[in-house]
Amino acid sequence: MAKINGNEIRPGNILEHDGGLWIAVKTDHVKPGKGGAFAQVELKNIRDGRKLNERFRSADKVERVRLEQKDQQFLYQQEDMLVFMDAETFEQIELPADILGDRRPFLQDGMTVTIEYHEAEALSAALPEKVICEIAETEPVVKGQTAANSFKPATLDNGVRVMVPPFVGAGERIVVNTETFEYVERA
Template sequence: MPKINGNEIRPGNVLEHNGGLWAAVKVDHVKPGKGGAFAQVEMRNLRNGSKLNERFRSADKVEKVRLEQKDQQFLYEDSGMLVLMDTNTYEQVQLPAELLGDRRPFLQDGMMVVVEYHEDEALNASLPQKVVCKIVETEPVVKGQTAANSFKPATLDNGVRVSVPPFVGQDEDIVVNTETMEYVERA
């Protein structure tokens, strides 16, 4: 694995530090009035989700880890485990549903998921950025209420509650951003 200097760390980099794999979430470069400059790095552990703040000077060397990304198709869920299929080898793997976190309700049958592996261990899974969902419950459309930029609550077919514009009604398909869990547009 390549070693990088402490001042080359960028958000999104995966580092091997203190025997664990950490993703750099936030990086601030600090130049104090006295002493040398350093990078203040907020990191999240990829295995257990714990957070850590660490200072790296430019002379410090850190192992930068490259994760292998594989496109895999979601087949079904079985007792808290997601069963995914590698579309190249047709090999099936089981991953814990916690890998998706609060984005889990947006996972749909046959959806392509990008899974990041370090050696043979799955560390992260990400859904497509936009997903089409159906609104099952919301307030009725009120005419003349479009002047103000207001939103109303709506419940989707997967049980997630989002805010939608007043012109969107029940039983309509909408596009939802899976990262921010917000309404994007009508489908």
């Protein structure tokens, strides 16, 4: 692991601090009128979600952690555990279903998911940015409703509600952004 100075911390960096793994959410470099400059860093614990505000002087050394990313294929769900397989070694791992949070409904059979590891522990899982879903139900097209920015609610085959343009109907396949839960385009 690499040690970095306190003033080199950037948002998104993962640090080992106070015996835990923390992600830097926000950094603010402060130069007070009296005394030395420091970085005011907002940290979030990766494992339990606790937040912490910490001051790091430029002389402070912090342990920066690099996470190993592996693409793994989703196989099936067993109770509240998701089973993934490494495409290279064919090794299977089980992760709790809540590792995906509210993006869980977008997980599809055979989908490749990027899982981040620290040593042998899986810390997070990221779905592809865009997935194809089918619209289960939506309101019918209203004639004359062709305003540029008009949207109507639709329910996808996975139960998620999104806003779609008026020309999209039930049974059509669309591309949805898994980060923002927004309609992107027709599939």
